[in-house]
Amino acid sequence: MPIKISAESLSAIKLGASDLTAAYVGDERVFPNDITVSYATPTGQSLTYTTPTTTIGSPGGAYSQTFTITGTSSQILATGSFAVAGLPSGLSASITSTGSGLGNSLTATITGVYPPTPALNIAMVISGITITSYTQYTLNYDSGTITPTSSCNSWNPNTLSYGISVANSINTTGGGGSITGYVPSFPQTVTYSISTNTATYAGLDNLRYYFSNHANNCDVCSLWGSNTGAAGTYQLSTTGNLTGGSTLYGGSTSRSWFLDLTGGGTSTISSNLSGYDGQTNGINFTAPAAGSTSVGINPTGSGIAIGQVMSSGGLFSTSCAKTINATATNGVRLYFNGIQTSGVWSSSQTIVYSGWPINGGFTPGLICDYTNAPSTGSWTLTVTITGPVYSQCSRTFSL
Numbered sequence: 001m002p003i004k005i006s007a008e009s010l011s012a013i014k015l016g017a018s019d020l021t022a023a024y025v026g027d028e029r030v031f032p033n034d035i036t037v038s039y040a041t042p043t044g045q046s047l048t049y050t051t052p053t054t055t056i057g058s059p060g061g062a063y064s065q066t067f068t069i070t071g072t073s074s075q076i077l078a079t080g081s082f083a084v085a086g087l088p089s090g091l092s093a094s095i096t097s098t099g100s101g102l103g104n105s106l107t108a109t110i111t112g113v114y115p116p117t118p119a120l121n122i123a124m125v126i127s128g129i130t131i132t133s134y135t136q137y138t139l140n141y142d143s144g145t146i147t148p149t150s151s152c153n154s155w156n157p158n159t160l161s162y163g164i165s166v167a168n169s170i171n172t173t174g175g176g177g178s179i180t181g182y183v184p185s186f187p188q189t190v191t192y193s194i195s196t197n198t199a200t201y202a203g204l205d206n207l208r209y210y211f212s213n214h215a216n217n218c219d220v221c222s223l224w225g226s227n228t229g230a231a232g233t234y235q236l237s238t239t240g241n242l243t244g245g246s247t248l249y250g251g252s253t254s255r256s257w258f259l260d261l262t263g264g265g266t267s268t269i270s271s272n273l274s275g276y277d278g279q280t281n282g283i284n285f286t287a288p289a290a291g292s293t294s295v296g297i298n299p300t301g302s303g304i305a306i307g308q309v310m311s312s313g314g315l316f317s318t319s320c321a322k323t324i325n326a327t328a329t330n331g332v333r334l335y336f337n338g339i340q341t342s343g344v345w346s347s348s349q350t351i352v353y354s355g356w357p358i359n360g361g362f363t364p365g366l367i368c369d370y371t372n373a374p375s376t377g378s379w380t381l382t383v384t385i386t387g388p389v390y391s392q393c394s395r396t397f398s399l
Contacts, residue, residue, distance in 0.1 A: 034056050034058065035057055035058065035059050035115060035116070035117065035118050035119070036054065036055075036056050036119075036120060037054065037055055037057070037065075037114065037119045037120075038119070038120050038121055038122065039054070039067075039122045039123075039124065040121045042067065042069075042123075042126055043125055043126070044126035044127055045126060045127065045129055045131065047069055047070065047071055047077070047131075048069070048070045049068070049069055049126070052065040052066065052067045052110060057114040058114060059113075059115070059116045059117075060113050061114045062113060063090075063091060063110070063112050063113055064109060064110065065109070065110045066107055066109045066110070067108055067110075068108070069108060069126065069129065070104075070106075071103070071131060072103070072133075073103040074103070074133060074136070074182065075102070075103070075131055075132065075133050076101070076104055076131075076132045076134070077098070077106050077129055077132075078098065078129070078132070079098060079106065080130030081128035082106075082108070082129055083128045084110075084124050084125070084126055084127075085125040085127070086122055087110065087122065087124060090112045090113045091111070091112035091115070092110070092111065092112055093108050094108065094109060096108065096109040101171065102170070102171060132184050134182035134183060134184050135183060136180065136182050136264055137180070137182070137183060137261060137264045137265065137266075138178065138179070138266040138267070139166065139178065139180075139261075139266075139267055139268075139269065140177065140178045140266065140267070140268045140269070141162065141178070141179075141268070141269040141270075142270050142271040143161075143176050144162070145159050146160045146274065146275060146276070147159065147160075148196070148278060149276070149277070149278075150278065150280040151212060151217065151277050152217075152218035152279035152280075153279065155202075155207075156280070157199035157200065157207055158196050158197055158209035158280055160194050160195065160196055160197075160209070162192070162193070163192075163194075164192050164193070165190070166179075166181060166189075166190050166191075166261060167183075167190075167191075168183050168184060168185075169183050169188070186241075186262050186263055187261060189258060189260065189261075190242065190269075191257075191258055192257045192258075192259065192269055192271075193254050193256040193257075194254065194256075195253060195255075196210075196211075196253045204282065204284050204309055205282075205284075206391065207281065207282040207309060208280070208281070208282055208391065209253065209279070210278050210389055211223055211251065211253070211255055211276055211277070211278040212276075212279060213277070217277065218279050219319055220252065220320075220389045221320035222319065223250070223252050226247060226248055227247060227248045233272045233273075234247070234273070236257055236269055236270065236271060236272065237272055238259070238268065238269055239267060240263075240268055241262045241263035241265060242260070242261060242262070243259060243260045244258060244260050245259045245269070252388060252389035252390060253390065255276070280309070281308060281309050281391070282309050282391045282393070283306050283308055283309075283383060283391045284306070284307060284309060285304065285305070285393060286305045286306065287304060287305035287365070304334075304365055304366040304368065305365040306366070306383050306393065319354075320388060321352050321354045321387075322352070322353065322385055322389075323351075323387045324336075324350070324353065324383065324385050325350045325383070325384045325386075326349050326366055326381065326382070327381070327382045327383075327384075328347050328348075328368070328380070328381050329380045329381075330373055330378070330379035330380075330399070331370075331374065331379075332373045332379045332381075332399075333345035333346055333347055333368070333371070333372060334346070334366050335366070335367055336349060336351055337365050337367045339351055366381070366383075370399065373399055375399065376399055377398075377399050378396050378399060379397055379399060380394060380395070380396045
């Protein structure tokens, strides 16, 4: 019986110009030209790698395999200048997928063609991956609310709340007295702040509490003082890895401390404050009368007036310039009468003015033009004061 190699008898085998394609040994089919590619576990940068799967293919045939790269649960990996040493000629690797967040993984793909000879236990050495290591911290902070006392009137509609933030923190969780997060380095700036809400009182909305630099100061131009309050010590009490906090920084509707977080673990902030000086105030429409549905259509004979909740001083102090913006919708145009040139119409007007730019009457006030507005429907006017304090009121009128 003749010996068979491939489908031909041994006597039919050709040598020289013809290759031996396959042979049977027992039940196994043998391909003399197949190439095996296998790997040792990759190394480099003290990271964890999976080992690419061992594969068999023909010389010059397309090749593709993947492996993953991970760090620790407190690291974030990025492609960086990823490089691989040790691959045979014809093969190269690149990062093809990146996860996100702490403990993320990178996926590397090896592509190219099978080499002409077997490549066994390839020892890849990885370099160039960007590794950012994070440290966990916990900040416990005083989050009790203080009812502010208005030094300029008897109203107390506002409440104060505490907030905290850490620069460059990720995966931050918690609130209401304690947060936990991760930072890439130290020190990091911690901002601990107390801020006011927006309240409604006696039918007036948009009321805020403006911090003063001393008792009975009702001039908003002087509300930016630091280290001021009705009572208490301004130096924070801290434990753990915190420095600073000796200065209370002023703001019109907030007070802030800036500290440095110098290490991980648990740290604590206590405010030691029991009260503040300041005023409850805000701007509101004083004309037309409350409940009026139309402002009239004569731009020179009728207007809109904006006043402040308090009767004197406060938001319309003459001590400093304030930026005032008025914006109208639905084609209505306007200008500030007595301040801007008559007839300079626009749907949005901004002025910077010292003194008493908008009083309780019509002059000076906002004059309106309806030439480009529809004959029916409504429009909304929004007036905003910024610098040195913020206040805003908005009202919808009928056309």
